[in-house]
Amino acid sequence: MIDAYQSLSERFAMIADIDGAAAILSWDKAAMMPDGGATARGRSLATLSTLSHRFLTESQIADWLAEAQPPDDPWHKANLREMRRAHDQATVLPSDLVEKMSLATSESEMVWREARAKDDFSLFAPKLETVIGLVREKAAALAETFGLTPYDALLDAFDPGRRAASFDAAFEDLAAYLPGLLDQVIEHQARQPATVHPEGPFDHAQQKTLGIEIMQVLGFDFERGRLDESHHPFTGGLPDDSRLTTRYDDADFTSSLMAVVHETGHALYEQGRPADWRRQPVGRSWGMTVHESQSLLFEMQAGRSRPLIAFLAPKLKAAFGGDGPAYDVANLIRLYHKVERGLIRVDADEVSYPLHVILRYRLEKALLADDLKVDDLPGAWADGMRDLLNIAPPDDRDGCLQDIHWAMGAIGYFPTYTLGAMAAAQLFQTAQSVMPSLPDDLAQGRFAPLLAWLRETIHGRGRLDEAGAVIEKATGHPLDAAALKRHLEARYLADA
């Protein structure tokens, strides 16, 4: 008799092979593919996705899951739990709802682009209305099966195990605290010397060479990955074949470089997944919050820290033959610590970023609960911006039309950015307490101890822990905003 758990393991390995193929093809699509390849690539990716879904949802999987007796070992037990999670997520929604959602979101994404270009919310509103309606149906189905509130049911797909009740207080705390901090920091920075921007043009090849050098400093393994270019920076591929991209700006190397550091944080998490579980669900990384905690730990906590910027300064000078005050450490720190009140989330600094997220979190909960009508969204957005950021959007393009997430039906996604920032701060402060030499290490570009600690506490554990538990376990403390607040005060108010 064939063992059910063994059959499941083989099945999930095959699914991993298909998904791994799709991961490389998706990277290729963004980084390599000529335009003419789009039709065939779309078909290949759709076919691979259909096959992956079919192999995950076939009726025998449910039988195997019911019968499976994994070996008495925490990894195998967690693996079975994660097999069940993957199967449940794939089977819980009726296929006609999945299809309606897919059609509605691809139409609404298209219309969103047009509406944004024309700054015309009325074009987008009916499409968003439809999408929100379907998201409500989806949330209701998930909520019933998993015994969650509708919002938590959506959130769970992006961040397994996370519940709104666990961070509502932290978000309210930040909403009350950050507007005042923002005022203080802006005032504080106004008294500092003006920032000097390094003058370009900056050769792309030199920017790439510098990016590779810094990725190596951070611990990225180029035997198991590459750096390329794409329109938007991202990390794709597989643990042993990590595909990281950035884009280069002739006139400014600083944002591309920090994008590389951010993506390297994501890639190091993937490269550090447990080697023995490459093709099994327990070997996967966790969702968005844990992933963002790694990218922000590298970008915001370590990457923009004073000791690391001091370490990088001579490398930047050398890479671009830079000279003069723009390359002074103090100036580079001012450049990378600049805080500004702005309309756009993706351009926001780390002081104001959570306020952009909290606005969206409040609005998307209200939309889902039907406490806010789609037609009233622009007004509610403007009100929220005034309340939280003390700034009013002059139009919808840079207001409620700026993000694609809702057009894609992704409700429950936004909080993970700020949960990731909270987790990054909490992890970094724990790392500092267990490794007092951390600032010295960073000043010398020595990332091995920090990476080893992350490998042990986060990366190498895969999904061994219960969902939502890994940050708490690594830091010995429930996730809250205290560490993030300490970090922001120390960085932005403590000294010049």
Next chain:
Amino acid sequence: MIDAYQSLSERFAMIADIDGAAAILSWDKAAMMPDGGATARGRSLATLSTLSHRFLTESQIADWLAEAQPPDDPWHKANLREMRRAHDQATVLPSDLVEKMSLATSESEMVWREARAKDDFSLFAPKLETVIGLVREKAAALAETFGLTPYDALLDAFDPGRRAASFDAAFEDLAAYLPGLLDQVIEHQARQPATVHPEGPFDHAQQKTLGIEIMQVLGFDFERGRLDESHHPFTGGLPDDSRLTTRYDDADFTSSLMAVVHETGHALYEQGRPADWRRQPVGRSWGMTVHESQSLLFEMQAGRSRPLIAFLAPKLKAAFGGDGPAYDVANLIRLYHKVERGLIRVDADEVSYPLHVILRYRLEKALLADDLKVDDLPGAWADGMRDLLNIAPPDDRDGCLQDIHWAMGAIGYFPTYTLGAMAAAQLFQTAQSVMPSLPDDLAQGRFAPLLAWLRETIHGRGRLDEAGAVIEKATGHPLDAAALKRHLEARYLADA
């Protein structure tokens, strides 16, 4: 009731999506993948290959093929014929033979590498013995099903529709004619001025820029393809996403450049496949002979022609800041027309290349028929080299151990190189007779008329014609060696 032909069309489209994914992943493996990705990539490719084979061989396919009533149109009828061919080829061999062959060839390839490095045929002989035994079994099974001789049954898999009887006379003709021609040409060239080699180093980026420029001259569509680097030049990818590779030698740009021209010939065939049949069997290119006819038409017929070399000369000078006698047109022509008696097939010029092929053709037929024992292969090889090329290999490394083909069980492959050269010459001479301006076109780098003719007669027809008929149809003449002989005499003896 669902139409059987429609079901087949959908099934083959899905198989094309899977095979297309594998084509890009295989290119990535050679051109992009870091070493660490090898294990996961091997698994993904194996899984895609298993799925493709499973979807092609499932029992319902045979039922659909029996029932299918395609629309009354030559394309649909040819499509059904090619569906049947693909299914027959995939199902005719018992799966235990396929598995034994796969194990035996991967072992023999490994041992071949070692035996070649050590120049020790006795290491390789028992493995080759095993492989030949399995190839005999395979040939017998194919021969019985398809009503062919064992050799033709193997050949048919590489070049559908080709039969040994159709080219035995041409090969004997070449075997009798070329040794004398080779003597004459070598004598003729000895009286010419010495060839001067352009002096490097040649920057890789400049070689690439030049390669792209020349690919564009030839008609390669960069909206539907790319040029990259790999250890061995090849053309992969898909018709609308063609992935061509070359390698660069610091000290010599000439071979890399001609490799690009050769691969562009392959790629143009793929890019020109009928747009309406992208995912169906009738839209595929034909086998090795037709493919090699396109690469050799571009490399040997057009690429090394006097008018084209004259057109390229100023571009080469400009690309590398070249100067002096090495970049004179007459010298470049001598360089690209150099004929030498040599031991190694892959280094051979076009005068001696067919002799290397004919040697292998004779030997592999004798091995298959058991008229030649594996242990007697080194001696038979040396005898054949003396007879045909008037040169004796000093060892087996550069003798019967030089090629991987037999280690892979690829018997019936070698003739397609020379059949391709014969076809290239025959096609080019037909093109010249229907387009008298062809030499002038080449002198001005104007490839559009030649490409349009190839698109109409070869590329755009896919597999519409009966197997093995497309060259004959395009040239109005059965494939023979006459055009190749005329070409060689005109190029190598006519003038200095």
